[in-house]
Amino acid sequence: MASPVSAEVYRGKCAAHTIAVIAIVVGLPLWWKTTETYRASLPYSDIKELDTLSLQLTVPVEIILAKGALSLEQLRKVPSSDLKERASQLNSKTTYKRRYEIKYRRATPQEEEALGGPSLKDCDEALYHLDRGTQGSVTIYVISESSALLPQGVGVYIGSHRTAVMEIEPLPSLKAEAVLAVVDKKVEQIVQAMSFTDDVITAALSDRIPIGRFTKEAYADSRRAFKSSPGYEMTFSLLNPDPKSHDLHWNIRGAVDDYIQPFLDKLAPVAKVSVDSQILYYAVLGVTPRFDKASSSFILKSHSLPHVINPIEARLGSSAASLYPVLNFLLYVPEYSHSPLYIQDHDGSPVVTNAFHSPRWGGIMVYNVNYTEKQERDFPVRVDIDMVKVMEVFLTQLRLLFGIAKVSTPEDFRMESPGNEGLSDWELDRLLWTRTVENIATVTTTLTSLAQLLDQIGNIVINDNVASEVYLAVSAVHLAVSHLESGRLEFAFQASKEAIASSEKAFFDPSLLHLLYFPDDQKFAIYIPLFLPMAVPILLSLLKTAKEYKQRRKEPTKED
Template sequence: MKRRLCLGAVCKDRMSYIGPKRTAVVRGIMHREAFNIIGRRIIQVAQAMSLTEDVLAAALADHLPEDKWSSDKRRPLKSSLGYEITFSLLNPDPKSHDVYWDIEGAVRRYVRPFLNALSAVGNFSVDSQILYYAVLGVNPRFDPASSSYYLAAHSLPHVINPVESRLGSSAASLYPVLNFLLYVPELAHSPLYIQDKDGAPVATNAFHSPRWGGIMVYNVDPKAYNASELPVKVEVDIVRVMEVFLAQLRLLFGIAQPQVPPKCLFSGPQSEGLMAWELDRLLWARSVENLATATTTLTSLAQLLGKISNIVIKDDVASEVYKAVAAVQKAAEELASGHLASAFVASQEAVTSSERAFFDPSLLHLLYFPDDQKFAIYIPLFLPMAVPILLSLVKIFLETRKSWKKPEKTD
């Protein structure tokens, strides 16, 4: 009852409500234009919860010209059958910091519920590691006014490459890898802050890179250095860290905060960190992305067949093409019917079958060795044999011609 009274006080000036379980409420008023006002509010709420132009543009960013969409539209990960998530603790100064983080408990309490809610999108694997003496590779600058160090926004892209060589997780992976790094700066560069483009410190002291992951700088409390000798025992506030990493994980999957209409009470996600209608919107976007990928692959295969005249399509390749076309049609029908889960599964089958057909070994040698390259390969082999044959033919022709011109003897 206390919760209802609190909500009633909050909702007094609210005209609509968006819930986590595909529910929305629009409040009516006594007015001669009540239906028009309510209709506009229903449209606003529906736009906030449905597939928007920005979400669709982000899903199709790889199939559109690069100059048409900004880099923010290319932030979400591409659709895949699975994803690997790696949490890494970077301790560049273990002589000064003895860092402990309860990453297993954090994954169990915060990450797993979110990934379980995303299980329809793909399979997930999570691992963690601790790297010692791993530096960022960019020298931070000192700010005399605040007696602190900072990383400017223009230097952040140069932070990833030196660190990525130490991670070693993406080299042997079959699926996209997301890296989330918690960096405890060395004592000589503490405290360390991240600045935005305007030179102001970032509130979360973290940043993320599209389709790669995120990095958070975790500063040690200055009072800890005065209370004990080195190395200082540092226990990471894992709740604060997971709030940042989960927010970055949502952005990397294209789950952005919705544009809430004015005077609307928005109920955030529950313990799993994902609302049901956000999952629906994500399945919509991924299904459209998969359909675009499958149709592009099939179109490229058709163009390849038109350019290479002597190509032979094997039965198994033709079977994969038929499967891909049928899966595309099924996914489109399921999307039209609103069956998002089955539409997404069918779109994944379409991508898998189309890529199997396009990258079949029987077609690859024709793709990489067209007719013009065959001439370039075989001419050097046959030219030494052709020269004496041509000279012999010329000699035979000249002798024959000479015999024709020789006058006959008369008695």
């Protein structure tokens, strides 16, 4: 019969063993599971593939042959369709392929009638009503030199829509292959002018391409224009530094409606732009202009222009409260003591518009008041600002800030003015090509950076909402690339915008910061003081039990 002491020892050992088993088998895994960081799965392999960007940009081109442009024998040998490709390796990770899907056909009677219009503009409008074309497409009408539609010295006319008219000299003696070679050369020049060039795509990928791959003009364009954004805010400010001398009046509402709003309506597929205005009194330049005795005027030299913006920007107060990039357009009326005020270029010549623009910021125009002898004796002078003159300058600067630069074309090319809208259809397409490629590159960079961050810091929470946005962004990028390959520019741009929105939601999600500064060593530092008092008795009991077990195993050996 076991003694009460031995029974008590046995029960103590059983209790210690039971507690140890429960703590190790149940408690430790439960604690580890309840304190681990939740991390939803992400498509790391798909994101890694996006980093090696490969783009194929397809432009649908329709070449319509008018009557008399080619001989009957030459027309018979014209193919119904053609495909031209050219690839460019921009860097080790970025490839770009330009692809033209060309279709040929004869002009319909309605198109022949439209080509016989009284003027090029009438012809362009008539062709537009017959076929508006899809975004990103180019339609080229080939006419005979005998049609006399194009003026002398003009070989190609590019309208304000998606249509161009090309003149070709009828040479019946040439073979069809030779004629098509002449046509193809002109067609490539037209399509590049109305869609994109290598420089345009390189500028859109400026964050991924070494500076050495840029031309001087492409690099300047990439630094001047605002980056792609779902929205912008535009502020027109009238600066009156001398209210005692000037009583300024400007019809900014009517000017915006007449000159800016048509441009913004045309730009609506790219971004939403809100417009406001303000008048600032006693807002002076941060630079004192120099008086020029020869012209009896004050001069602002080009090297001092950067110092003009900072003091004025402190008075604007719009950028700090905006979620979107702000475009600032300032009309400055110099005080009487500094009038007239003119801006000089780098070479010392006066700037015709008396205005300058700052990349990714906005523009400033100096508006001089012409005083009469009577006005100089009767202050303040009432000044009714010529808004036509002002808005022509601001609209030009606005085009530059959105990346709508002047297209370089051969001498025999003539382009139709965009008119009151301030933006041609093909210029909008050209902007969409740029923004789509830029969006895809930006999403790729954002997702790659996010994946690297989450991979390096393992204790950041990745909730299901973040993972969902990442999957949506990856899917939208693939969709955008697919639409670009198929020549569906409108759908490609919309998909790229969705990818941008999803990637930014994932990257800037507040949940990613919750445990950023709570690494594993801090976790142990917090929980060890709680568990150590309980763990020491259990460990000592287990060590004592192990020691007694070893002793019992040795005792039979001694008896033997």
